[in-house]
Amino acid sequence: MSLDPTPMEPLVAVEDVHTYYGKSHILHGVSLHVDRGEVVGLLGRNGVGKSTTLKTIMGLVHPNRGKVLFAGKLVTGLPAHKLARLGIGYVPEDRRIFRLLTVMENLRTGLDRHGITEARKQELLDKAFTYFPVLAERRNQAGGTLSGGEQQMLAIARAMMLEPKIILLDEPTEGLMPRMVSQIREIIEVLHREGVAILLVEQNVPLTLEASQRIYIMEKGAVRHHCAASELKVDDAVVHQYLGV
Amino acid sequence: MTPVLEFLQAIPYDQILIQTVNGIVTGMILALIASGLTLIFGIMDVVNFAHGELFMFGAYMGVVVLAATGSFWLALLLATLIVALIGAALQITTLRPLIGRDPLTTILATFGISLVMQNYALWQFGPVARKIQEPFTGQFTLFYLEYPWYRVLIAGLSAAIIGAFWLFLKYGTYGIWIRATTQDRVMAEAMGIPVSWVYTTVFAIGAGMAAASGVLFGPLVGVNHAMGLDWVLKAFIVVVVGGMGNLGGSIAASIFISLLEAYASIWVSPAQAVIVSFVVLILTLLFRPTGLFVPTPK
Numbered sequence: 001m002s003l004d005p006t007p008m009e010p011l012v013a014v015e016d017v018h019t020y021y022g023k024s025h026i027l028h029g030v031s032l033h034v035d036r037g038e039v040v041g042l043l044g045r046n047g048v049g050k051s052t053t054l055k056t057i058m059g060l061v062h063p064n065r066g067k068v069l070f071a072g073k074l075v076t077g078l079p080a081h082k083l084a085r086l087g088i089g090y091v092p093e094d095r096r097i098f099r100l101l102t103v104m105e106n107l108r109t110g111l112d113r114h115g116i117t118e119a120r121k122q123e124l125l126d127k128a129f130t131y132f133p134v135l136a137e138r139r140n141q142a143g144g145t146l147s148g149g150e151q152q153m154l155a156i157a158r159a160m161m162l163e164p165k166i167i168l169l170d171e172p173t174e175g176l177m178p179r180m181v182s183q184i185r186e187i188i189e190v191l192h193r194e195g196v197a198i199l200l201v202e203q204n205v206p207l208t209l210e211a212s213q214r215i216y217i218m219e220k221g222a223v224r225h226h227c228a229a230s231e232l233k234v235d236d237a238v239v240h241q242y243l244g245v
Numbered sequence: 246m247t248p249v250l251e252f253l254q255a256i257p258y259d260q261i262l263i264q265t266v267n268g269i270v271t272g273m274i275l276a277l278i279a280s281g282l283t284l285i286f287g288i289m290d291v292v293n294f295a296h297g298e299l300f301m302f303g304a305y306m307g308v309v310v311l312a313a314t315g316s317f318w319l320a321l322l323l324a325t326l327i328v329a330l331i332g333a334a335l336q337i338t339t340l341r342p343l344i345g346r347d348p349l350t351t352i353l354a355t356f357g358i359s360l361v362m363q364n365y366a367l368w369q370f371g372p373v374a375r376k377i378q379e380p381f382t383g384q385f386t387l388f389y390l391e392y393p394w395y396r397v398l399i400a401g402l403s404a405a406i407i408g409a410f411w412l413f414l415k416y417g418t419y420g421i422w423i424r425a426t427t428q429d430r431v432m433a434e435a436m437g438i439p440v441s442w443v444y445t446t447v448f449a450i451g452a453g454m455a456a457a458s459g460v461l462f463g464p465l466v467g468v469n470h471a472m473g474l475d476w477v478l479k480a481f482i483v484v485v486v487g488g489m490g491n492l493g494g495s496i497a498a499s500i501f502i503s504l505l506e507a508y509a510s511i512w513v514s515p516a517q518a519v520i521v522s523f524v525v526l527i528l529t530l531l532f533r534p535t536g537l538f539v540p541t542p543k
Contacts, residue, residue: 058435060431060434060435079434079439079441080431080434080435081434081435081436081437081438081439081440084434084435084436084437085437090435092432092435096429096431096432098424098425098428098429098432098433099428100424100428101421101424101425101428105421105424105425108418108421109421109422109425109433109436109437109438110436110437112418112421112422113437158436162436162437
């Protein structure tokens with residue numbers, strides 16, 4: 001099931017991917033794509049393989065079958081650090097801040113790399129601190145001492161240090177206060193305006209429909225439904241069927 | 246005369262001071278060995294049974310370079326670099342293929358390496374202990390003892406090496422990579438850090454530090470193929486007491502245990518004083534298995 005065929009090659013394409021954890025078959029032939037600068041929502045109940053899909057794209061788990069392409073290049077089986085260098089930013093579900101590193105050091109893990117000038121580093125830092133002023137205030141504080149919302153911002157800012165072409169966002173609003181949720185919503189908007197593509201995994205259906213251009217809905221390790229976000233309403237039958245809300 | 250005064254007068258203050266100096270010197274050498282060991286464990290969960298042999302190899306490299314060049318300092322530097330390279334090669338060939346396997350396999354692998362290295366040293370250099378000539382022989386008077394300056398220098402140099410390494414971990418880019426990888430290797434990888442090369446580098450640094458302590462300690466005892474055994478045993482005790490993977494804890498535990506042993510040997514023979522280390526180890530495992538010098542488990 002596909003929409004109108006895209007003229008240019010997608011930024012990320014996942015083709016019939018099967019992923020296992022040990023003997024358990026998690027992804028049963030997932031196919032999806034994200035175009036340059038596009039925000040794509042990935043919905044589905046808990047345990048249908050959304051996070052595994054993101055991990056497979058990031059190279060943190062390797063599929064037994066199927067292909068992952070980045071900008072038309074086959075990247076299946078590449079180690080995650082190479083994918084990060086190619087331009088994939090990863091914001092995992094549990095945020096995974098380096099708890100004993102300061103905010104600044106957390107950012108430096110993505111910033112200190114070859115082929116980047118000091119001026120560019122400063123620019124990236126300034127940008128992150130403009131978006132997330134609270135991180136500037138806490139720059140010398142250990143990551144583990146931040147609140148949940150602050151850790152989420154740090155996780156996003158840290159991924160931005162890689163100057164990614166796409167950010168894989170795994171449940172960024174989970175467990176956050178409403179004020180923080182709207183801040184995350186804003187930052188998705190800002191990243192979108194800057195031309196960064198986003199693959200957004202969320203339980204928050206209204207936010208996902210609002211933020212995304214296209215939606216994939218997964219069930220039992222495969223994509224069951226694919227449409228433009230504008231075609232879908234929170235109370236559609238298909239949303240009820242697959243998400244039970 | 247009151248009993249308290251009698252007791253106070255019976256304390257051998259001179260001996261205690263001498264043993265404090267001795268304990269700190271041994272403690273710093275031990276810390277230099279143990280920091281590599283704890284770092285390697287902390288970052289890749291590998292208990293490196295070959296660490297004592299890297300120490301021993303360092304001492305032999307020191308002997309060889311010293312014989313060739315006549316310079317102790319060049320020997321120290323080159324032995325450190327050579328053994329660091331050997332460490333990197335060992336890690337790439339034997340430990341890297343085992344990443345993600347049962348930790349037991351790495352124990353067998355490093356134990357195997359240690360046997361090979363010991364027997365290689367025996368074959369290559371023979372059973373007779375070699376001597377490393379200390380770079381200078383000056384002494385100063387400590388009560389009734391002529392205390393060699395060289396021992397004080399060892400403690401200072403060990404502290405300097407550990408200090409430099411700490412600064413590198415704290416501020417260096419690659420230091421941050423090492424700390425990030427220690428905390429969360431998956432996320433480090435996702436941030437573009439080449440984790441398997443970080444492992445290799447850490448193993449090389451640990452090997453180099455062990456080699457440096459081997460050269461520094463060489464002049465105090467002979468250099469022989471089995472010299473690593475005593476030290477690595479003590480280093481393991483220190484690493485456990487200090488909290489596995491905790492650098493600061495290992496350094497504190499090195500000095501703590503060496504001081505205790507030094508004080509104990511005022512009253513009992515040094516061979517018996519070793520018992521103190523084991524008592525501390527057992528008490529730690531019983532009452533504080535995460536380590537004595539760990540504030541809160543992470």
